[in-house]
Amino acid sequence: MWRALGHGIIVVMIALALALPWYVKNYHDFRSGAQNALYVDSKLEGDPTRFWPSLIWYLAALKDVLISRWLLPFFLGGWAAFFLWSRNWLALSFSLAWFFPSLLIFILIPNKDARFILPLLPSLALLSSAGLNSIPWKRTKLAVVIALIIIASYQFSAISFGWPKFIEHPYTHRAVREDWQVDKILAGLKTAFPEKELRLAVLANQPYFNPNLFHFYGAVQAPSFKIDSVGDRPLNFTQLTAYHFLILKTGDIALEHTARHRRAFLSKFWPWLEGENKGPSFILWGKWPLPDGSEALVYQIEK
Incomplete structure (x- = not known):
């Protein structure tokens, strides 16, 4: 029993020696990330x-x-x-x-x-x-x-x-073998702005049209682009001024359990396009047909 306990203590000491330096060096980043993951997200999601x-x-x-x-x-x-x-x-x-x-x-x-x-x-x-x-x-x-x-x-x-x-x-x-146009959207932006490090906000979060796919294709086609997922938390128009383009789609915008804030934003976004507002303007830069019958919409954001 004591031998097994001693072996267990040795394993714990080795694990601490390997892992603790990383946590000490990155303590502030780890603490900030933990606060967001454990507390901030809980309040936003109403858990x-x-x-x-x-x-x-x-x-x-x-x-x-x-x-x-x-x-x-x-x-x-x-x-x-x-x-x-x-x-x-x-x-x-x-x-x-x-x-x-x-x-x-x-x-x-x-x-x-x-x-x-x-x-x-x-x-x-x-x-x-x-x-x-x-x-x-x-x-x-x-x-x-x-x-x-x-x-x-x-x-x-x-x-x-x-x-x-x-x-x-x-x-x-x-x-499925379907063309969801992600590579074509990024290729079009790369061709139109060859020297610019674009910042893209992806609102859509569907199984085949989501930020992860844009990250995947972006790493290959446009590694200089900064691509972020938006809509997981409450989103307003001012936050989008940090980006050059907003990417979304018609029809279903996201899976049910991730759609709440995205739908809330779209309920304000469509009227915003038709009215005269003080704030950022959204100009339709391009659209692509998608296999589910909807359209991918890319809006250029002007402050």
């Missing part, structure tokens, strides 16, 4: 901060991270089998020690995100697997395992390849 509302929030968020419900009966059945036949209390203690302290940390952190609970689910799945493996009847266990493999394979194929049926989910998007 619950008290214990019970936070716990209920994560329980409700399960529907956003569970890709399908086909495997749920196996999960619950495995848990029942674990307590009926396995009763490995050491394994149970290990899983609970993994699950509850982490869950408590996520509850206490003011900023909430459904993805936070994903690393916790394997701790519960391990017990379920042990339970299925403890089924005393060989034929029954074999049938359950075969059914589990078939359903899991079907789900993997549906998510990854859209066959035999595509599963739609906020975190899984079908791989």
